[in-house]
Amino acid sequence: MRLGAMRALLSFLLILVAAPGWAAGPLIYGLKPTQIAPDTYVFEGTREHFTRANGGNILNPGFIVTGDGVIVIQSGPSRRFGEEMRAAIRTVTDKPIRKVFIGNLHPDYWLGNQAFADVPIAALPGTIEGIKAEGKGMTENMYRLVGDWMRGTEPVVPTEAVYGSTVVYGSHRLRLIPLEGHTAADLAIYDETTRVLFAGGVVFSDRTPTTPHADIAKWLKELDELEPLDVAVLVPNHGRVRRDKTAIAQTRDWLTWLDRILRERAEAGADMADALNLPIPDRFQSLGVLHEEYQRSVAHLWPRIERAALPRVN
Amino acid sequence: MPRLLIAASIMAALAGPTLAAQADPPDPLASVMWDALRPELFGSAPITFDDRVTVTAPANAEDATAVPVLADASALGRVEEMVLISDLNPFPVVLRYHPVAAKPVVGTRIRVQQATPVRAAARTPDGVWHIGGRLVDAAGGGCTAPPVTYAARDWADHVGEVQARAWPPSGDDKTARVRFRVRHPMDNGLIAGIPAYFIETLSLRDSNGTDLARIDVLEPVSENPVFTLDVTPAAASRALTLVGRDTQGGEIAATIPLPWTQGALP
Numbered sequence: 001m002r003l004g005a006m007r008a009l010l011s012f013l014l015i016l017v018a019a020p021g022w023a024a025g026p027l028i029y030g031l032k033p034t035q036i037a038p039d040t041y042v043f044e045g046t047r048e049h050f051t052r053a054n055g056g057n058i059l060n061p062g063f064i065v066t067g068d069g070v071i072v073i074q075s076g077p078s079r080r081f082g083e084e085m086r087a088a089i090r091t092v093t094d095k096p097i098r099k100v101f102i103g104n105l106h107p108d109y110w111l112g113n114q115a116f117a118d119v120p121i122a123a124l125p126g127t128i129e130g131i132k133a134e135g136k137g138m139t140e141n142m143y144r145l146v147g148d149w150m151r152g153t154e155p156v157v158p159t160e161a162v163y164g165s166t167v168v169y170g171s172h173r174l175r176l177i178p179l180e181g182h183t184a185a186d187l188a189i190y191d192e193t194t195r196v197l198f199a200g201g202v203v204f205s206d207r208t209p210t211t212p213h214a215d216i217a218k219w220l221k222e223l224d225e226l227e228p229l230d231v232a233v234l235v236p237n238h239g240r241v242r243r244d245k246t247a248i249a250q251t252r253d254w255l256t257w258l259d260r261i262l263r264e265r266a267e268a269g270a271d272m273a274d275a276l277n278l279p280i281p282d283r284f285q286s287l288g289v290l291h292e293e294y295q296r297s298v299a300h301l302w303p304r305i306e307r308a309a310l311p312r313v314n
Numbered sequence: 315m316p317r318l319l320i321a322a323s324i325m326a327a328l329a330g331p332t333l334a335a336q337a338d339p340p341d342p343l344a345s346v347m348w349d350a351l352r353p354e355l356f357g358s359a360p361i362t363f364d365d366r367v368t369v370t371a372p373a374n375a376e377d378a379t380a381v382p383v384l385a386d387a388s389a390l391g392r393v394e395e396m397v398l399i400s401d402l403n404p405f406p407v408v409l410r411y412h413p414v415a416a417k418p419v420v421g422t423r424i425r426v427q428q429a430t431p432v433r434a435a436a437r438t439p440d441g442v443w444h445i446g447g448r449l450v451d452a453a454g455g456g457c458t459a460p461p462v463t464y465a466a467r468d469w470a471d472h473v474g475e476v477q478a479r480a481w482p483p484s485g486d487d488k489t490a491r492v493r494f495r496v497r498h499p500m501d502n503g504l505i506a507g508i509p510a511y512f513i514e515t516l517s518l519r520d521s522n523g524t525d526l527a528r529i530d531v532l533e534p535v536s537e538n539p540v541f542t543l544d545v546t547p548a549a550a551s552r553a554l555t556l557v558g559r560d561t562q563g564g565e566i567a568a569t570i571p572l573p574w575t576q577g578a579l580p
Contacts, residue, residue, distance in 0.1 A: 269481040272423065273371060292374070299372065300376070310479050312477050314568035
């Protein structure tokens with residue numbers, strides 16, 4: 001009897017230890033590079049929000065294998081992600097990593113930096129300032145959102161400031177485009193050689209845009225700047241990689257609607273809580289994370305719109 | 315208030331459930347604080363959990379220092395008093411609302427210290443508290459984040475400034491929506507070195523000086539608070555007045571025009 005109970009307990013413990021991805025199992029992103037253009041690869045993430053199931057894998061970081069080493073674009077949401085990215089790059093090329101570019105201050109762009117601590121990590125000055133000011137808080141919030149995937153992750157501030165310029169690595173001419181709107185400093189990278197545009201957070205594709213640091217009017221001007229580029233492949237940081245520029249129009253459509261509806265409701269006397277549950281037009285229903293991001297945007301954008309709608313009376 | 319609350323929690327823990335609590339329906343939000351809050355807030359008055367009292371708030375608080383909350387008990391008919399509660403805040407009572415000549419509807423923004431039930435309780439003339447609410451998830455820390463007000467050197471020059479607007483009466487009950495924002499740091503006393511300093515009372519009055527609505531404001535209400543009310547001014551009113559006072563005796567006074575009555579000027 002006693003022995004039976006011991007045996008049952010022992011086999012239960014064995015199951016706990018052995019079951020992969022469950023209980024004590026290791027957390028693995030399973031990153032696989034997809035080639036989207038000559039020398040150019042992307043790790044395609046989900047179109048979700050940060051969850052404990054996806055470990056923060058909601059972005060499309062990429063890399064370009066040049067004659068002058070590997071250029072990495074965004075380092076991911078966690079130390080583990082960055083390490084897996086680096087290992088996956090090794091399966092494609094033996095060339096050393098030459099430089100990492102970080103698109104903006106949001107946590108999934110740069111929290112994999114620890115895995116690239118031995119190479120220059122470049123970002124716009126505004127992004128570096130933003131990470132210095134808010135990086136710690138954002139890191140703590142990521143632990144809360146995705147849990148154990150973050151184990152060992154510490155904020156590492158980018159080490160090199162870059163500005164608008166064209167830089168050449170091997171046969172690739174990369175145009176660094178400094179923009180402002182999605183955040184106070186957005187870096188888009190256009191490879192003139194392959195006509196691939198790494199749009200960062202400026203363009204979303206079938207995924208609802210995020211607005212925690214957004215200025216909508218400026219963001220719409222960013223889209224105007226990217227629109228004329230001759231793009232063969234557009235890599236948004238969130239959403240589907242596309243061989244056309246429809247994602248630019250989609251992002252513009254969403255931002256325009258969002259800004260207009262919130263202003264209309266504030267002018268009509270709505271409370272902020274009223275604005276949380278406004279109907280969203282059918283054409284946006286296919287966007288990932290629609291309702292969650294819409295409600296987050298109300299939190300980000302409403303207070304300023306409201307201030308403009310309420311005149312001073314004393 | 316906190317001392318009372320602690321005393322009530324200890325008493326509740328020692329004495330076990332009170333007679334009134336025994337007869338209570340189970341808390342649909344299964345809050346660990348409810349057994350302590352119930353006698354503290356409502357004594358032995360009867361309570362009922364009632365879907366006709368709605369709380370509109372986000373499922374996730376994107377900004378824990380300013381979570382929008384709109385409580386609506388208008389489906390109950392006449393309501394004498396409303397209490398807004400965030401169970402797991404260091405100070406759970408957000409505000410008390412007295413809709414004298416107003417709909418039992420109040421909207422504002424609140425600080426939350428952690429994920430918490432957010433509730434509205436509405437007392438009908440028969441003395442019964444009707445309670446509705448929802449859970450709000452949050453990264454937390456909203457009650458202990460320093461106000462951003464102090465980043466501006468001249469913040470003290472702006473305390474008590476009011477922005478406000480009234481919208482023409484609409485709906486079956488012909489209430490006029492009034493929204494106002496008051497500049498105030500609303501220090502709740504939880505941040506080291508910053509003593510409590512917040513607006514305690516606000517009254518919205520008709521042009522003849524009678525109260526349309528009163529709000530007893532408490533610690534969780536956000537910095538630079540914003541309120542939404544639906545009031546019933548007299549037909550001839552051309553403006554409302556907002557008067558209030560903070561914990562250091564600072565006065566708030568503003569006149570809110572009712573633009574749709576301008577044409578009725580003699």
